[in-house]
Amino acid sequence: MTKKERIYYTKPSISELEVEYATDAARNGWGDRCYEYINRFEQLFKQHLNVEHAIATSSCTGAMHMGLSALGIGLGDEVILADTNWIATAAPITYLGAKPVFVDILPDSWCIDPIQAEAAITSKTKAIIATHLYGNLCDMDALLAIGQKYNIPIIEDAAEAIGSVYHGKRVGSIGRFGVFSFHGTKTLTTGEGGMFVTNDNQLYETVLTLSNHGRARNQTKQFYPDIIGFKYKMSNIQAAIGCAQMERIDDLISRKREILAYYRQQLAHLSFIQINPEPENTINGAWMPTVVFDASTGIIREKLQETFLAENIDARFFFYPLSGLSMFESKLSNHNAWDIPTRAINLPSYHDMNKNAIDKIVIVIFHAIGKKI
């Protein structure tokens, strides 16, 4: 590798199998066979996650939109979620006329703080969304207990967390429903795509109807919608790529975990750096290795990114607090969500990266610190 060769922060792992299946879908997957790969992809996903139902979608955003809609969330309702989130988690709430209520994150997991979530509950609260940020685990026991106490569904945004396991259960399978993303940056990709999963039969039937332009599956009349639905379907060609990725899912996840473990090992003796945690009885799917520097280091993200870019390394910013965006009400009291991103950076972790690339990144981190301490 030459010194200035670009190190990308993510890119998909595409083998001959994906090419073979996509080609087959393009060549043969029409007419009677136009749902074959979609059905197979959903089947493989259900098995992997150990859930009853799965519906492939065109995006995670679409899966979330349909799930929230199926729960009956609408005008004037409130949905609680972490201030630290991708906009895709909050946007569907607004599509339904409901209001996202942003609460602070925990300083160690960077995921929603259950105490803050409980404190934000009002008579209008219709759901709490647990986003497993960067593959890190939300405190599901605490959140499920709150959900039970107030009779509010807990939803999992597992877009970043395929491969993450909480107390023996794969994330996405724990809450009322879960959603996944197969965007090109994610651990498993179909280019664009997503999945809705649930163990709730009734909810599944509702989302299935919604996903088919409101046509219930027992409706015998043709072109006869029963309700207004959505069109967030995945194509058979995308699902073909998804099937190949599912056959390789264990390898895709373990490679991500290897990369995170190597970063962790190389940075272990730096006490003023925090890297994605993996508490006891959990597995971190390691989608996005991220380092947070102690405030005492004086390190700021702009300077860090500059240092990385000088070495042609694609390091990304930690999510801005959504309450800091112009379309939402600012919520400065979410201290961690506002503070942590200012001294944090996402590190490259694509499957095919080699040890040399990681070593180079580690050196850049040392370099950044050396200048400061």
Ligand SMILES: *Cc1c(COP(=O)(O)O)cnc(C)c1O
């Ligand atoms: C990627 C991502 C999404 C959105 O996924 P799309 O498939 O692009 O809609 C949602 N939530 C989180 C946390 C994400 O990282």
